Amino acid sequence: MTLAPTPAETVQRGAAWSGLPAGRVTPSAQPAPLAARGAIRIEQVVKVYEGRGGPVTAVDGCSLDIAAGEIFMVVGPSGCGKTTLLNAIAGFHGISGGRITLDGQVLCDSARPQAPRGSDRVVVFQNGALFPWRTNLENAIFGPVMQRTLSKRDAEEKAMAMMADAGLAGVEHSYPAEVSSGVRRRVEIVRALMNDPKVLLLDEPYRALDALTKSVMHEALLRIYDKNPVTIFFITHDLEEALFLGHKVAVMTTRPCRPKTILTVDIPHPRDYGVLTSRRFRELIRETSAAVHEEALKAFQRGEREG
Amino acid sequence: MSATSKAPALAFVRGIFSVLVLLLVWELGARSKHWMAGDLFAPLRGLLALLGFKPGYLPCLGAAPAPSGVVRSWVAILGESSYWQSWAKSFLRVMGGFLAAMLVGIPFGLSLAVSRVAFGVAFPVFEVLRPIPPLAWVPAAIIFWPTQELSISFVTFLGAFYTIVINVVGGARSIDVRYFQAARSMGSSRWDLFRRIILPGTLPSIVVGAVVGMGITWEVVVAAEMISGGGSQVGGTGGGGLGFFIWNSYVGGSYEQIVVGMISIGIAGFVSSELLRLLGRRLTPWLARR
Numbered sequence: 015m016t017l018a019p020t021p022a023e024t025v026q027r028g029a030a031w032s033g034l035p036a037g038r039v040t041p042s043a044q045p046a047p048l049a050a051r052g053a054i055r056i057e058q059v060v061k062v063y064e065g066r067g068g069p070v071t072a073v074d075g076c077s078l079d080i081a082a083g084e085i086f087m088v089v090g091p092s093g094c095g096k097t098t099l100l101n102a103i104a105g106f107h108g109i110s111g112g113r114i115t116l117d118g119q120v121l122c123d124s125a126r127p128q129a130p131r132g133s134d135r136v137v138v139f140q141n142g143a144l145f146p147w148r149t150n151l152e153n154a155i156f157g158p159v160m161q162r163t164l165s166k167r168d169a170e171e172k173a174m175a176m177m178a179d180a181g182l183a184g185v186e187h188s189y190p191a192e193v194s195s196g197v198r199r200r201v202e203i204v205r206a207l208m209n210d211p212k213v214l215l216l217d218e219p220y221r222a223l224d225a226l227t228k229s230v231m232h233e234a235l236l237r238i239y240d241k242n243p244v245t246i247f248f249i250t251h252d253l254e255e256a257l258f259l260g261h262k263v264a265v266m267t268t269r270p271c272r273p274k275t276i277l278t279v280d281i282p283h284p285r286d287y288g289v290l291t292s293r294r295f296r297e298l299i300r301e302t303s304a305a306v307h308e309e310a311l312k313a314f315q316r317g318e319r320e321g
Numbered sequence: 322m323s324a325t326s327k328a329p330a331l332a333f334v335r336g337i338f339s340v341l342v343l344l345l346v347w348e349l350g351a352r353s354k355h356w357m358a359g360d361l362f363a364p365l366r367g368l369l370a371l372l373g374f375k376p377g378y379l380p381c382l383g384a385a386p387a388p389s390g391v392v393r394s395w396v397a398i399l400g401e402s403s404y405w406q407s408w409a410k411s412f413l414r415v416m417g418g419f420l421a422a423m424l425v426g427i428p429f430g431l432s433l434a435v436s437r438v439a440f441g442v443a444f445p446v447f448e449v450l451r452p453i454p455p456l457a458w459v460p461a462a463i464i465f466w467p468t469q470e471l472s473i474s475f476v477t478f479l480g481a482f483y484t485i486v487i488n489v490v491g492g493a494r495s496i497d498v499r500y501f502q503a504a505r506s507m508g509s510s511r512w513d514l515f516r517r518i519i520l521p522g523t524l525p526s527i528v529v530g531a532v533v534g535m536g537i538t539w540e541v542v543v544a545a546e547m548i549s550g551g552g553s554q555v556g557g558t559g560g561g562g563l564g565f566f567i568w569n570s571y572v573g574g575s576y577e578q579i580v581v582g583m584i585s586i587g588i589a590g591f592v593s594s595e596l597l598r599l600l601g602r603r604l605t606p607w608l609a610r611r
Contacts, residue, residue, distance in 0.1 A: 106502060133508045143499035147521035147607050156517075157507035189607040209507055 051117050052212035052245030054080040054103065059112035061098050072098040074270030076112070080262075082212075085239065085246040087260035089253055089306060091313035095271030096249045100215050103247065104137050105129035116212065133157055136206040137215045141222060142198050144190040150201045151177070151186040157209035169208070176204045180238050196227040200234055207242050216248040220255070232258055233287060240284055253306050257298050258289060265305045268313040275305050348389060350382025357383075386577040391584075394577035404566070407582075411546065411562040411589065414470070415538045418477025422534060426482050427527060430489025435519065447486065455479040455541045459548050473545045473562075480541035481534030485527070492526020493519055525608055528601030532594055539590040543567070563589065 061073040072095035080086040090096045102109045103116075108127030115121060121129035129135075136157070144153050154177060155169035164172065177186060180200050185193050190201065199219055206214055220228045232255065239246065250256050256263045257279055264273045279298060281289055289295050349356075354377055357366065370376040378384065386394075398404045432439045433447075455476050462472040496519065504518050546564025563586050570578035602609045 104502075104506060131505045133506065136506055137502065139499050139503070141499070143497070143503040145500060145503075145518070145521070147524070147605070156504070160504075160510075160513055160517075161508040191607060205507075 051082055053082040053117055054078075054213060054245065054247065055113075055115045056080075056099065056103075057113045057115070059099070059102065059114060060110045061095070061102065062110045071270045073102075073109075074272055076270075076272040078264060078273060078276075080245060080247060082117070082245055083243045084261045085248060085259055087256035087263045088247070088249045088266060089256045089263060089302075090251065090266035090271065091268050091306075091310040092251055094266055094268040094309065094313060096266055097217055099271065100137070100217050100247065100249055103129065103213070104135055104215055105131040106137075133161055133209040134212045135215055136209050136211040136213075137217060138199075138202050138206050138219045140218045142190075142195070142202055142219075144198055144202055144205070146190055149187050149189055150182070150193065150197075153190065153201060154205045154208055156205060161209070163210070173204065173208055176207065176238075176242075177201070179241055180204055180234060194227075195223055196231055199223070199231060200238075203235065203238060207238065207244070211244060213245045213247060216246060218250055219248075220250075220252075228255070229287060235259065236284060236286075253299065253303060254290070257295060257302070258285065263302065265302060265309065268309045268316070274309065275302065277302060344388050347382060347385070348387050350379050351385050351387035351390075353379040353383040386580055390577045391580045394575070395581045395584075398578070398581065407561055407563045407566040408585065408589065411539075411542055411564065411586075414473050414477055414542050414546075414562065415535075415589075415593065417474040418479075418542070419481050419531075419535055419538045421474070421478045422481035422485055422538075423531065425478075426485035426530075426534075427489055430486040431493060431519065431523065433486070434490050434493030434523075435515065447483075451483045451487075455537075456544050456548075459545055463549075469549050473542065473549055476545045477538045477542045480537040481531075484534040484537060485530040488526045488530025488533075489523055492523040492530075495526075496522035525605050528597070528605060532597050532601065535594050535597055536590060539586060539593070543586055 056076060056078040059073055059076045060071070062069050062071050064070075076099065078086070078088075088096050088099070098107075101107050102122065103114060105121070105128055108129075109122055110127070111124055113120060113123040114129065116134070120126070144150070145156070148156070151170060151173055154173035155164075155166065158164035158169045158172075159166055174186060177183065180203070182197065182200055182204065185197055185201070190198050193201075202219070203214070203216075220231050223231060236259065246259075248256075248259060253263075253265075260279055261283070262276060262278050264276045266272065267274045277298070281292070281294055281298075356362070357378060366376040369380065374380045375383075429443075433444060434440075458476050458479055459472070462475045463469070466472045466475055500518050500522065501514060504514055509517065542562065543564035546562040547568045549565075563582055566585075567579055567582035570576070570582060
């Protein structure tokens with residue numbers, strides 16, 4: 015059952031996206047990815063966990079191909095199983111079947127269900143996980159100092175520069191509780207990038223932010239990305255956010271989670287907020303919103319039944 | 322002057338005012354024996370007698386020494402070394418018991434929090450012993466320990482120990498799991514997790530536990546001193562302390578000194594708790610600046 019090809023896979027560019035960047039075919043509308051590493055392949059991943067009323071299939075036969083340096087947006091209603099996918103890549107929990115590889119190397123498969131946790135894949139959490147007992151700067155240097163890849167002084171120098179780029183000059187020596195949630199989220203992204211990761215895993219990082227802060231954060235993220243191109247695996251339930259930020263957008267079905275449609279956003283990067291009102295953007299919204307709405311409705315109805 | 326800078330000054334004035342009112346009422350109450358003697362207060366005396374109180378003065382306050390008398394007797398003993406020795410003795414016992422409770426309680430609490438085995442083995446015993454009030458340990462402590470001094474310190478130790486352990490365990494366990502996940506994914510070893518996440522994450526609870534524990538320590542030491550009795554007068558090493566000071570004043574009939582002793586303990590407890598809070602704020606700057 016899990017091996018049956020889903021309609022989504024036919025939409026995907028399949029083999030053209032796998033392998034090393036050198037041999038990759040790039041769609042004309044999209045600039046060549048900037049990163050040389052960080053390609054993720056999710057192959058027929060299944061995740062079943064024990065719920066109260068028996069086993070629950072959170073993810074079933076899910077395949078995704080994420081090119082190195084791509085901003086890959088995963089859109090689906092709350093509770094559809096998209097976070098399960100992120101946790102599997104991060105190594106927070108195991109998978110029940112299938113395989114996930116990073117740059118051709120197996121992270122997890124049926125032989126080793128749980129990926130090792132490593133600083134090559136860093137997570138930025140939904141509600142933020144900056145250490146409250148460390149200043150923003152001390153938070154930012156945490157990774158490289160832990161891994162001893164940089165001396166404390168060098169790490170501080172690098173972090174100061176990155177924070178300045180991210181518009182964070184002046185808050186280095188404040189504690190996270192002393193700055194706004196938008197600033198905290200940016201510090202957290204800087205902290206993640208300080209690890210020099212191959213992949214940045216973002217789990218609805220802007221969910222708790224108000225609409226205005228969110229729009230500023232989107233542009234800030236793209237600016238940071240332009241300076242530090244990494245693969246970004248970004249989970250959200252906000253279609254507009256997905257289309258504004260992503261090179262590609264995967265709309266997921268709700269439990270079990272697998273791609274319903276995968277769409278390439280043919281609006282060139284770097285983007286700014288003008289994109290939101292462009293005709294192409296509106297067209298893309300129209301094309302995708304039906305699919306998103308359908309899944310949201312399914313999730314809602316299931317919630318009614320289960321509730 | 323803005324409203325925000327005015328507020329603390331105003332609060333201070335209110336505080337002074339309430340203390341002055343308290344002293345005034347107390348002074349008047351303590352002197353009720355004199356001013357209630359007149360015929361004017363005959364109905365009040367009758368009412369008090371009817372209610373079962375002694376008719377000559379106001380209940381409680383009338384039997385208490387007046388603040389003016391307390392201050393006089395306080396000034397009189399300020400120059401006496403035995404009074405300061407009582408302070409020193411109680412302080413040393415409190416500090417001894419408290420520091421021992423910190424030194425044992427923090428590592429013990431942390432090990433309970435991080436190790437399932439340690440928790441499974443030690444926590445049931447801990448929970449059985451915890452409800453026993455420290456003062457119930459006094460007779461056993463006297464049997465356990467060779468000197469009275471050690472017995473008293475042991476009882477004060479128990480007073481602070483349970484509170485500190487419970488706070489450390491609770492604090493360490495309530496650390497958000499995302500901090501561990503984040504630290505892990507950024508390459509922290511188990512030791513790093515302990516040192517960089519668990520320790521700082523538990524620190525606020527340790528401070529709270531220490532402040533509360535310090536308060537309990539003062540309560541316990543005074544009671545333990547009253548029970549264990551004196552000894553300092555005859556040149557012995559045991560006994561003494563502010564608790565004994567109060568008890569001795571009571572036995573000697575010096576009611577003013579009882580109050581002097583009570584206020585002394587109040588000051589001592591307040592000062593040590595404040596010092597701890599100050600230290601705590603230093604150790605947890607991320608909370609102070611919120």
